[in-house]
Amino acid sequence: xxxxxxxxxxxxxxxxxxxxxxxKNACIVNTVAQVTQDPIRVSLTILKKNYTTxxxxxxxKFSVSVLSKKASLDTVAHFGYSSGRNxxxxxGIDYKIDGINNPIVENDCIAxxxxxxxxxxxxxxxxxxxxxxxxxxxxxxxxxxxxSYYRDLKAGKVSNQSKTEENKELExxxxxxxxxxxxxxIYDGDIPFxxxxxxxxxPICHKPKSAFKRIN
Amino acid sequence: xxxxxxxxxxxxxxxxxxxxxxxKNACIVNTVAQVTQDPIRVSLTILKKNYTTxxxxxxxKFSVSVLSKKASLDTVAHFGYSSGRNxxxxxGIDYKIDGINNPIVENDCIAxxxxxxxxxxxxxxxxxxxxxxxxxxxxxxxxxxxxSYYRDLKAGKVSNQSKTEENKELExxxxxxxxxxxxxxIYDGDIPFxxxxxxxxxPICHKPKSAFKRIN
Numbered sequence: 001x002x003x004x005x006x007x008x009x010x011x012x013x014x015x016x017x018x019x020x021x022x023x024k025n026a027c028i029v030n031t032v033a034q035v036t037q038d039p040i041r042v043s044l045t046i047l048k049k050n051y052t053t054x055x056x057x058x059x060x061k062f063s064v065s066v067l068s069k070k071a072s073l074d075t076v077a078h079f080g081y082s083s084g085r086n087x088x089x090x091x092g093i094d095y096k097i098d099g100i101n102n103p104i105v106e107n108d109c110i111a112x113x114x115x116x117x118x119x120x121x122x123x124x125x126x127x128x129x130x131x132x133x134x135x136x137x138x139x140x141x142x143x144x145x146x147x148s149y150y151r152d153l154k155a156g157k158v159s160n161q162s163k164t165e166e167n168k169e170l171e172x173x174x175x176x177x178x179x180x181x182x183x184x185x186i187y188d189g190d191i192p193f194x195x196x197x198x199x200x201x202x203p204i205c206h207k208p209k210s211a212f213k214r215i216n
Numbered sequence: 217x218x219x220x221x222x223x224x225x226x227x228x229x230x231x232x233x234x235x236x237x238x239x240k241n242a243c244i245v246n247t248v249a250q251v252t253q254d255p256i257r258v259s260l261t262i263l264k265k266n267y268t269t270x271x272x273x274x275x276x277k278f279s280v281s282v283l284s285k286k287a288s289l290d291t292v293a294h295f296g297y298s299s300g301r302n303x304x305x306x307x308g309i310d311y312k313i314d315g316i317n318n319p320i321v322e323n324d325c326i327a328x329x330x331x332x333x334x335x336x337x338x339x340x341x342x343x344x345x346x347x348x349x350x351x352x353x354x355x356x357x358x359x360x361x362x363x364s365y366y367r368d369l370k371a372g373k374v375s376n377q378s379k380t381e382e383n384k385e386l387e388x389x390x391x392x393x394x395x396x397x398x399x400x401x402i403y404d405g406d407i408p409f410x411x412x413x414x415x416x417x418x419p420i421c422h423k424p425k426s427a428f429k430r431i432n
Binding site: 011031037045124 | 346
């Protein structure tokens with residue numbers, strides 16, 4: 001089986017946020033899709049180990065901000081490359097509170113949706129949530145960021161208007177990039193990936209170094 | 217609620233095929249996503265009323281061909297704009313039989329996956345299948361067709377190398393295009409959409425004329 005065939009599937013890029021018992025958190029996901037029109041429901045698939053998943057399991061609600069193609073990689077890095085268990089990801093960030101009391105990011109995004117979970121399906125490593133969309137707002141006519149575009153952006157194959165100095169530097173160096181095939185975290189540390197210790201674990205899903213594949 | 221916000225979600229475009237009791241069928245879907253890596257599983261959401269859904273419910277297997285960005289609109293029209301209840305969609309079409317005895321299309325596609333259903337979730341109007349990927353092949357390094365690109369192609373906003381004379385004509389005329397928001401069928405008849413009778417029903421999901429929205 002050629003697992004790379006799975007990379008031919010298309011996804012968007014989203015900031016997923018929630019609030020449970022007064023604790024706010026958010027992360028980056030690529031698996032939100034509309035599943036029915038009547039009622040308007042979406043599905044969200046997410047790794048069980050994520051802190052956001054834990055909070056959604058308590059709160060039974062989540063909100064989705066659709067990232068713009070023009071969004072800065074810094075925004076993805078801010079919400080995606082660390083766990084909210086150790087820091088408040090909303091500190092110093094501009095956000096709103098939606099109608100279901102979730103924090104919701106609008107900057108760098110083209111649409112938002114507020115969702116109430118109606119069904120949770122256990123998929124082993126992941127949970128699949130089915131949720132009613134109770135609020136939806138279109139913010140911009142810009143194109144959404146696809147996961148494929150994000151990978152190209154990260155790998156320096158394309159650039160967008162929000163490219164930071166840090167990312168320009170990255171492009172210049174053609175640094176090899178390694179991605180965790182389980183949770184899609186892209187290693188971005190100062191130590192070359194090959195030089196990481198053998199017991200290195202993905203900081204997001206805790207899979208071993210062998211779960212990483214070079215993507216550029 | 218601004219329902220147009222839902223259009224900001226990203227999807228791919230796929231030929232979905234199956235075989236049950238010797239009957240082969242295929243249709244076009246945009247909702248296939250990987251849900252777990254260990255084991256490698258995908259989700260597929262599809263309208264219950266589709267003939268392909270009926271066959272998958274019997275056979276518990278389906279195959280997915282990821283359409284290329286270069287795919288002809290004729291290919292989408294062939295598999296997507298009619299029901300297999302009335303015709304054999306594979307007649308005169310070049311296809312293979314995969315390891316789980318499904319017909320599978322490779323022309324105009326960049327990857328294929330053969331999947332065995334492990335769980336079926338009833339979502340009211342739709343079924344959500346969770347399936348093990350048992351075979352996967354990468355066919356080309358070309359980009360996948362996204363649903364957004366397909367809409368632009370159909371509306372004549374972009375063109376690809378496989379553009380047919382019929383589609384060039386469409387672009388020239390800037391014909392208004394209407395899409396069923398339920399099943400995403402795009403009306404493409406000779407009678408202007410506005411002139412269709414009030415009791416017109418979507419030929420795919422049988423929703424009323426009011427379920428259609430202009431997309432260009």
